[in-house]
Amino acid sequence: MAYSADIQKLKHSFLPEHFSLTDWATLEPYFIQLQNKEINSSEDLEQWLKDMSEMEAFISEDACWRQVRMTCDTENKTLEEAFNFFFMEIQPKIQPYADILNKKLVDCPFTKGLDQEKYFTYLRSVRKSIDLFREANIPLQAEAAVLQQQYGSIAGKMMIEQDGQEYTLQQAGKFLESEDRQIRETVYKKIAERRLVDKEPLNELFSKLIALRHQVALNAGFSNYRDYKFAEMGRFDYTPASCFQFHEAVKKEVVPLVNQIYQEQQQRLGLDNMRPWDTEAEPAGIEPLRPFTDGRDLLDKSIKCLDALNPFFGDCLRKMDALNHLDLDSRKGKAPGGYNMPLAESGAPFIFMNAASQMSDLTTMVHEGGHAIHSFLAHGLELTGFKEYPTEMAEVASMSMELFTMDHWDVFFDNEEEMKRAKRHQLERVITIFPWIATIDKFQHWVYENPSHTIEERKENWLRILNEFATSAIDYSGLESFRSYNWQRQLHLFEVPFYYIEYGIAQLGAIGMWKQYRDNPEKGLENYMKGLSLGGTKTLPDLYAAAGIDFDFSPEKISELMIFVKDELEKL
Numbered sequence: 097m098a099y100s101a102d103i104q105k106l107k108h109s110f111l112p113e114h115f116s117l118t119d120w121a122t123l124e125p126y127f128i129q130l131q132n133k134e135i136n137s138s139e140d141l142e143q144w145l146k147d148m149s150e151m152e153a154f155i156s157e158d159a160c161w162r163q164v165r166m167t168c169d170t171e172n173k174t175l176e177e178a179f180n181f182f183f184m185e186i187q188p189k190i191q192p193y194a195d196i197l198n199k200k201l202v203d204c205p206f207t208k209g210l211d212q213e214k215y216f217t218y219l220r221s222v223r224k225s226i227d228l229f230r231e232a233n234i235p236l237q238a239e240a241a242v243l244q245q246q247y248g249s250i251a252g253k254m255m256i257e258q259d260g261q262e263y264t265l266q267q268a269g270k271f272l273e274s275e276d277r278q279i280r281e282t283v284y285k286k287i288a289e290r291r292l293v294d295k296e297p298l299n300e301l302f303s304k305l306i307a308l309r310h311q312v313a314l315n316a317g318f319s320n321y322r323d324y325k326f327a328e329m330g331r332f333d334y335t336p337a338s339c340f341q342f343h344e345a346v347k348k349e350v351v352p353l354v355n356q357i358y359q360e361q362q363q364r365l366g367l368d369n370m371r372p373w374d375t376e377a378e379p380a381g382i383e384p385l386r387p388f389t390d391g392r393d394l395l396d397k398s399i400k401c402l403d404a405l406n407p408f409f410g411d412c413l414r415k416m417d418a419l420n421h422l423d424l425d426s427r428k429g430k431a432p433g434g435y436n437m438p439l440a441e442s443g444a445p446f447i448f449m450n451a452a453s454q455m456s457d458l459t460t461m462v463h464e465g466g467h468a469i470h471s472f473l474a475h476g477l478e479l480t481g482f483k484e485y486p487t488e489m490a491e492v493a494s495m496s497m498e499l500f501t502m503d504h505w506d507v508f509f510d511n512e513e514e515m516k517r518a519k520r521h522q523l524e525r526v527i528t529i530f531p532w533i534a535t536i537d538k539f540q541h542w543v544y545e546n547p548s549h550t551i552e553e554r555k556e557n558w559l560r561i562l563n564e565f566a567t568s569a570i571d572y573s574g575l576e577s578f579r580s581y582n583w584q585r586q587l588h589l590f591e592v593p594f595y596y597i598e599y600g601i602a603q604l605g606a607i608g609m610w611k612q613y614r615d616n617p618e619k620g621l622e623n624y625m626k627g628l629s630l631g632g633t634k635t636l637p638d639l640y641a642a643a644g645i646d647f648d649f650s651p652e653k654i655s656e657l658m659i660f661v662k663d664e665l666e667k668l
Contacts (some may be wrong), residue, residue, distance in 0.1 A: 099625060101411035103443040103475050108154075110147040117158050117182075120189050126151055127193040131200065141206040148197060149479040153440035155190065156480065158182070160437050164446050166245065167431035168423050170252040176245075183241040188234045195229040198222045217632055218481045221330060228328055230315045240308045246301055247590035248431030250294050255428060256286040265290065266426040266450040272376045273384035273454065284373035288578035291585060298584045299551055309593060310547040322544040325594045330486065333636045333647065339537055339597050343565075345651035346534040346600075349658055351565060354531055357524050358569035369571045378517075385455040385518055387508035391424030394451055397507045398461050404504040406621055409497075412472045413465060415444050424461070426450035433587050434460045436467030436494075440483065443475035444468075455521055458508060459498050466497030474631035485632040487595060488647075489639045491602030492609065493628050498522060499610035500621070516668050523665045526603065527658065531565035533600040536586055538564070540594055555580050601649050607657040608645035620644070 108115065110126070117123055130148055135141050162179040169175055201207060201222055210219075255262050258271060271283035306321075313324035322336065362370040364379050378384055388394040395417060403410035416422055421444055423430075434449030447464045451457040470493035474483045502519050509515050538561050543554070559580060566572070572579060583589060588596050613620030627643025640647040 097625075099408045099473065101408060101415045101444075101472055103415070103472060105443065106150070106153060106441045108150060110150045111154055115154065117155070117186070120186060123155075123186070124189070124193075127190075127197070131193065131196055135204055135206060138206045138209045141204060141210070145201075145479060149481065152480040155186075156440040157442060159187070160439055160446070163245075164423075164437055164448065167248055167448060169429055170249045170431050171429040176249075179245065180242050184238050187241065188238045191229070191234050191237075192231065195226065198226050198229075202226065214633070217635060218479065220332070221481065221484075221632075224327065224330060228316050228324070232315045233312045236308050236312050236315070240305060240312075243301065243305055243308070244591045247298070247587055248433075250297060250301070251432045251587070252429055254290050254294070254432075256283070256290050258283055258286065262428070264426050264428060264430070264432075264450065264452075266432060267452040269376075269456070270384065270452055270454050272373055273378065275378055275380050275382065275384075277374070277377070280373040280377055281371070285578075288575070288582075292577065292581060295581045295584065298581075298590075299554075302584075302590060303551070305590065305593075306543060306547050310544070313544075320544050320547065322541055322594070325544075329594065334601075334649075336541065338649070339541065341651070342597065342600060342649050342654075343534045343538050345649075345654045346530050347565060349651060349655045350527060350530040351567065353658055353662060354528050354567045355569045357528060358567055362569065370569055371571055372575065375570070385509070385514060385521070386453050387455060387458045387505075387518070388451075388453060390453070391422075391451050394424055394457065394461055395422060398458075398465060400507045401462070401501050401504045402465060404507075405500055409465070409469055412444075412469050415472075416447065416468060419444055421446040423448050424451045426452045434464055436464045436471065438471045438483070440480050443472065445471040455518060458505070458518070459522060459525070462497050462501045463494040466494035469493065469497070470628045473625060473628040476629075477631045477633065482633050483631045485628075485630075486636050486639070487598040488601045488605070488636055489627070489632075491598050492605040492640075492643065492645075493624075495599075495603050495606035496609040496613075496624060499526075499606060500613055500624075520665065520668050523661055523668075526607065526661055529603065530600060531567070533596060533603075535562055535565045536583070536588065537597040537600070539583060540589065540596065544593075558583050604649050604653060604657055605640060605643075605645050605647070607661060609643060611657075611660055612644050 107113070115122075130144065130151070133144055133147075135144055159182050162175075162182050166172070166175045166179045202219070207219070254265050256265065256268050257263075258268060265287050268283055268287055272280050274280050309321040313319070313321040316324055318324040318327070326336065358370055358375065361375065365374060365377060366379070367374060388397055395413065399410045399413045399417075402413060419442070421439075421442075424447070430450060432450060434447075437446040437448065439445050445468050447461075447468060449457070449460050449464060451461070467490060470485065470490060474485060477483050499522070502522060505515055505518055509518060539558055542557050542561065543549070546553070546557075549557070562579065562582075586596075609620065609624060612623065623642070623644035627639055630639055630642055634642065637647040646653065
């Protein structure tokens with residue numbers, strides 16, 4: 097099948113073509129129109145669904161742009177106010193109407209006549225939303241949406257000074273790759289100390305969010321927010337027990353490999369003991385990998401890299417570049433992290449990241465590029481709801497691209513030795529990330545199972561869980577104060593609760609995709625695009641099957657895939 101990145105912004109037929117959301121009064125009449133619309137046939141129902149989908153796409157994109165603009169400049173109060181206005185004044189008024197329209201759909205006599213296979217996951221999601229909706233939760237969810245954005249504002253202001261210059265924490269990360277161990281230690285401690293400055297505001301923010309989220313769960317008839325969130329996220333295909341099984345499998349199957357990787361790193365560096373500031377370093381005389389100079393260079397090289405894999409992939413980034421849908425360089429006042437923001441009307445998403453000329457930025461770029469390709473491939477689906485794919489599949493799209501692109505990283509590196517180092521860095525990270533994923537996920541389970549915990553209990557249990565998955569190969573002595581609060585660097589805890597196990601599930605899926613690609617590159621990429629093109633129109637196991645992989649994160653599967661990655665590492 098031929099794919100094209102030349103997608104066009106969706107035209108309006110229900111809303112005015114140049115509609116603008118200025119206040120609730122401009123939007124409400126269209127909800128009333130949908131609410132009162134008579135549906136007398138299957139054709140009427142399908143048209144009604146298309147009209148609703150058009151409005152959903154418009155609203156979604158409007159909200160997304162408000163978030164994009166605010167995260168690009170956290171110091172601009174006008175942008176913050178525009179974001180807050182939507183989530184405090186618009187979104188709360190949408191929710192009751194959304195519930196009315198959902199009920200109108202499931203109660204419609206013509207709904208049974210819809211293609212049940214085509215609409216299965218969509219209708220399942222609608223019924224789930226009806227089950228979860230509570231009027232009392234509207235103001236709580238609005239408050240939480242605004243509160244959780246405070247994390248970016250706090251973290252975006254974090255800077256350190258080194259050699260007479262100011263750096264964001266993302267920019268300062270490059271010093272951790274220095275061959276000078278004293279510099280690495282100094283900068284590591286400066287970063288950690290800077291984070292501690294805001295430990296109390298971040299603790300307070302997290303406590304407020306926990307209380308709000310717990311009340312939302314109680315209002316919806318759940319005993320805790322974890323169980324509520326599993327339902328809200330549509331986790332139909334696995335349970336908390338599956339997550340606990342994953343945690344234990346990581347301890348058994350992955351942590352020993354992590355120990356081995358860091359022991360080998362210690363030997364490469366010729367150290368008596370390994371400290372946390374040594375994990376990214378190169379031996380004396382070997383310059384850190386610098387795959388690009390700035391955001392423009394990163395983008396140009398990424399396009400070439402994706403072109404070599406499949407020209408359609410490169411075209412996706414070119415289209416985004418033409419639309420100015422990229423903000424790649426790290427700077428003061430910019431929120432931390434990176435994301436691909438789907439834009440339901442435009443089709444071409446927005447990539448946000450904090451590049452600082454490091455190796456990790458290369459992988460972030462191709463990771464977010466994978467998400468972007470997913471957005472392009474799903475854009476042609478008929479309804480906005482069809483394009484809302486599960487996060488466990490979304491992360492397969494991104495993590496697979498990290499692995500697919502490796503053989504084409506020569507555009508970033510001048511020689512074969514640098515290529516080998518880059519590939520080793522990537523494959524080691526594929527393994528070493530699992531304990532952190534398990535740590536963050538298990539911590540979230542504990543937090544929301546025990547919502548009334550004290551700050552001290554939070555610290556104690558974080559350290560307990562952190563130590564469960566910690567490598568024995570790194571000496572953390574004297575760093576207890578830093579380690580007690582390093583959960584605060586994980587923005588997901590604040591902004592997207594329970595979104596983290598997906599990285600583990602999807603990493604396994606991505607390794608499976610890469611294994612498939614190694615055996616047959618053409619077939620592997622074909623299956624990749626086939627799976628992503630389905631958006632959210634199939635169940636999670638079916639989406640994985642369409643991509644040629646198993647939805648399986650059992651201990652046996654984890655062991656099998658870890659052995660494969662380790663074998664590939666040894667070939668370098």
